[in-house]
Amino acid sequence: MERPVFSFFSKLIMPLFYDKKFLRGRWFEESSLGWTWCWRNLWMQKVKGINRDIPFPVSFRNEVSSAENLIFDPDDMNDFNAFGCYFQNFAAKIVIGKGSYIAPNVGLVTANHVLNICYACGFNNINHFNRIFKSIVGVSPTQYRSANREEAQN
Structure with missing residues (x-):
């Protein structure tokens, strides 16, 4: 369901907190779910500090160790907003192919x-x-x- 006023204000405010290159794709353009993730994660991620340095919306129930070593398409933002995914990529790059699904409770380490x-x-x-x-x-x-x-x- 599209919510034009909600999306409009989200497009103005969320780039202050997240990198613009991640605020696009099907979750932001075809639906308002991406903006909902931004608002939901804003408190835990940017204020409380869980995954604070990650430049895209990530659920506080997930762990991302190194955003610069993570390569993915913004259409797959849902992988970072599911419950319990762990991206432990301190030294190596993780490349997530477009359209991939990361199951809950999956860890690389x-x-x-x-x-x-x-x-x-x-x-x-x-x-x-x-x-x-x-x-x-x-x-x-x-x-x-x-x-x-x-x-x-x-």
Whole structure:
């Protein structure tokens, strides 16, 4: 349902708090749901400080560690306003393909065995997964996990 007055005032006010490049796409132009997310998240995100440095509306029930390492289309803003998604991308980039759905309670840093992660990502061969991961991140999955565990403990 389109609410023209609500959308009009939101278009004026929300760019003061969020980066304009994220305030576009289907959730803002075809519906007012994107503006509703902005208003709902404004208090927790910008005033209380949960995910404060993130330049787009993110539910306080989600965790984004590094917005500059997150690449996505604004049409997929819904992924950041669902419950319990964790984007732990301190050192590596996360690229979310247009039209992707991130299920609740999904985390990128996980206690799963590397082989389980390999299969969950659609790979059939652990050696191929390790090569691709290392070519993108610069270290093997096991080295990446070890480094991040040490960083989290410090």
